[in-house]
Amino acid sequence: xxxxxxxxxxxxxxxxxxxxxxxxxxxxxxxxxxxxxxxxxxxxxxxxxxxxxxxxxxxxxxxxxxxxxxxxxxxxxxxxxxxxxxxxxxxxxxxxxxxxxxxxxxxxxxxxxxxxxxxxxxxxxxxxxxxxxxxxxxxxxxxxxxxxxxxxxxxxxxxxxxxxxxxxxxxxxxxxxxxxxxxxxxxxxxxxxxxxxxxxxxxxxxxxxxxxxxxxxxxxxxxxxxxxxxxxxxxxxxxxxxxxxxxxxxxxxxxxxxxxxxxxxxxxxxxxxxxxxxxxxxxxxxxxxxxxxxxxxxxxxxxxxxxxxxxxxxxxxxxxxxxxxxxxxxxxxxxxxxxxxxxxxxxxxxxxxxxxxxxxxxxxxxxxxxxxxxxxxxxxxxxxxxxxxxxxxxxxxxxxxxxxxxxxxxxxxxxxxxxxxxxxxxxxxxxxxxxxxxxxxxxxxxxxxxxxxxxxxxxxxxxxxxxxxxxxxxxxxxxxxxxxxxxxxxxxxxxxxxxxxxxxxxxxxxxxxxxxxxxxxxxxxxxxxxxxxxxxxxxxxxxxxxxxxxxxxxxxxxxxxxxxxxxxxxx
Numbered sequence: 044x045x046x047x048x049x050x051x052x053x054x055x056x057x058x059x060x061x062x063x064x065x066x067x068x069x070x071x072x073x074x075x076x077x078x079x080x081x082x083x084x085x086x087x088x089x090x091x092x093x094x095x096x097x098x099x100x101x102x103x104x105x106x107x108x109x110x111x112x113x114x115x116x117x118x119x120x121x122x123x124x125x126x127x128x129x130x131x132x133x134x135x136x137x138x139x140x141x142x143x144x145x146x147x148x149x150x151x152x153x154x155x156x157x158x159x160x161x162x163x164x165x166x167x168x169x170x171x172x173x174x175x176x177x178x179x180x181x182x183x184x185x186x187x188x189x190x191x192x193x194x195x196x197x198x199x200x201x202x203x204x205x206x207x208x209x210x211x212x213x214x215x216x217x218x219x220x221x222x223x224x225x226x227x228x229x230x231x232x233x234x235x236x237x238x239x240x241x242x243x244x245x246x247x248x249x250x251x252x253x254x255x256x257x258x259x260x261x262x263x264x265x266x267x268x269x270x271x272x273x274x275x276x277x278x279x280x281x282x283x284x285x286x287x288x289x290x291x292x293x294x295x296x297x298x299x300x301x302x303x304x305x306x307x308x309x310x311x312x313x314x315x316x317x318x319x320x321x322x323x324x325x326x327x328x329x330x331x332x333x334x335x336x337x338x339x340x341x342x343x344x345x346x347x348x349x350x351x352x353x354x355x356x357x358x359x360x361x362x363x364x365x366x367x368x369x370x371x372x373x374x375x376x377x378x379x380x381x382x383x384x385x386x387x388x389x390x391x392x393x394x395x396x397x398x399x400x401x402x403x404x405x406x407x408x409x410x411x412x413x414x415x416x417x418x419x420x421x422x423x424x425x426x427x428x429x430x431x432x433x434x435x436x437x438x439x440x441x442x443x444x445x446x447x448x449x450x451x452x453x454x455x456x457x458x459x460x461x462x463x464x465x466x467x468x469x470x471x472x473x474x475x476x477x478x479x480x481x482x483x484x485x486x487x488x489x490x491x492x493x494x495x496x497x498x499x500x501x502x503x504x505x506x507x508x509x510x511x512x513x514x515x516x517x518x519x520x521x522x523x524x525x526x527x528x529x530x531x532x533x534x535x536x537x538x539x540x541x542x543x544x545x546x547x548x549x550x551x552x553x554x555x556x557x558x559x560x561x562x563x564x565x566x567x568x569x570x571x572x573x574x575x576x577x578x579x580x581x582x583x584x585x586x587x588x589x590x591x592x593x594x595x596x597x598x599x600x601x602x603x604x605x606x607x608x609x610x611x612x613x614x
Contacts, residue, residue, distance in 0.1 A: 141194035296328035
């Protein structure tokens with residue numbers, strides 16, 4: 044039980060063990076020095092055998108306690124050292140001058156050591172021992188056991204004062220140690236709080252780092268997706284520009300294949316078009332050398348055979364395989380033995396017009412975003428193909444119409460100029476007069492031959508500047524406007540522009556007039572035919588019908604001899 048009372052949780056604390064070790068070392072050094080001094084080794088008059096024995100035993104006990112302390116057990120030091128020191132100081136005082144001896148200073152030292160080792164327990168152990176030692180010394184002085192003249196002066200008052208001082212020193216040290224303990228505990232609490240705060244900060248730091256890493260990863264993924272989308276949008280925009288600028292389907296489809304391959308980093312892009320019977324899908328464009336070789340061989344696939352491209356060409360449903368080795372059966376269009384392949388239908392309404400076949404060496408490349416973008420591109424390509432076909436058909440129809448329209452205009456114009464006795468008109472500054480014969484100036488002839496505007500340099504002696512602007516009717520030169528300035532005058536830019544604009548308006552007006560006259564002529568002809576038909580239809584007898592036909596044709600075609608003969612006179 045005594046061992047349990049002296050034990051303390053602090054005994055296992057490394058800092059307390061270091062403190063105990065240092066106290067023991069200091070006590071051993073001091074004890075050894077005192078022992079040397081009082082043993083008479085250096086001073087013969089200082090021999091004190093009882094004190095030497097007491098301090099010698101104390102020194103041995105301190106050494107033993109130090110050994111145990113170094114092994115992690117300070118209990119012996121806490122019990123033995125205070126008791127041994129009190130005993131040694133008491134023997135030293137009794138053997139010397141008693142209560143008035145210098146060795147009495149050892150009692151406060153013992154109190155200090157015991158307070159450091161025992162804390163509050165020193166009040167119940169070391170302090171009573173010290174008081175007991177002081178009283179033993181005082182009792183020895185009073186009873187005459189101490190052989191010293193100074194001991195004769197000791198009385199009961201000195202004994203009480205010495206005891207009170209020991210108790211007071213012990214109490215003050217306890218208060219000081221208690222205050223230090225409180226400060227130490229507060230420091231420890233602060234240290235623990237700080238450790239907890241550090242742990243919280245570390246946890247917060249780790250959480251923040253994790254969040255930053257997660258946000259960085261998400262941001263990186265978002266940037267990657269944004270860059271991919273931007274690239275996709277750029278490809279879509281370039282494809283749209285290509286579709287808008289190219290009208291020939293033979294140029295459009297190879298350009299589209301190259302754009303898709305370049306912008307999306309696909310190694311092989313091929314475009315197929317279905318025939319009218321939907322029996323074959325025919326390769327019409329490719330971006331890779333292998334695809335171009337197939338194109339030169341006239342590669343085509345039946346839509347009813349197995350394979351990725353034929354399946355899409357027939358069903359109009361997107362087919363994706365992110366691993367060619369385990370995907371659809373080969374159909375003769377594959378250029379890769381591993382990677383991914385996507386076949387997208389080109390649809391106009393519910394009709395499948397073709398297929399875009401994409402192959403890449405990367406596996407698992409066609410995710411939902413890629414498929415969505417490629418589907419939009421496929422729709423753009425299908426619309427472009429349809430628009431190009433419509434445009435080409437429209438252009439062909441328009442060209443045919445223009446040829447027919449131009450032919451009608453030219454025939455009507457030729458009839459007009461054949462029936463008109465005037466070659467043209469001249470304005471000489473005063474009035475307008477008809478030309479009696481064609482003009483023969485160099486500029487005019489050259490303009491009629493080349494169809495280009497011809498002008499002569501300004502000449503002061505022979506006359507002013509001359510400009511000849513051809514009149515064009517549906518690409519055919521029908522005349523010329525010739526403007527010649529008088530001597531000393533020049534034709535400025537504004538006047539030249541007026542001449543050119545007037546020539547354009549004259550050609551347009553002549554075309555409109557020709558069309559109007561042709562329309563009126565046709566209307567008159569149709570009216571005449573209608574009248575003849577009505578009059579012929581008004582009679583029912585054969586003889587009357589023939590007479591009416593002859594009479595009406597003779598009336599309409601002036602000066603002509605009209606004959607109608609039925610059958611043959613030789614029969």
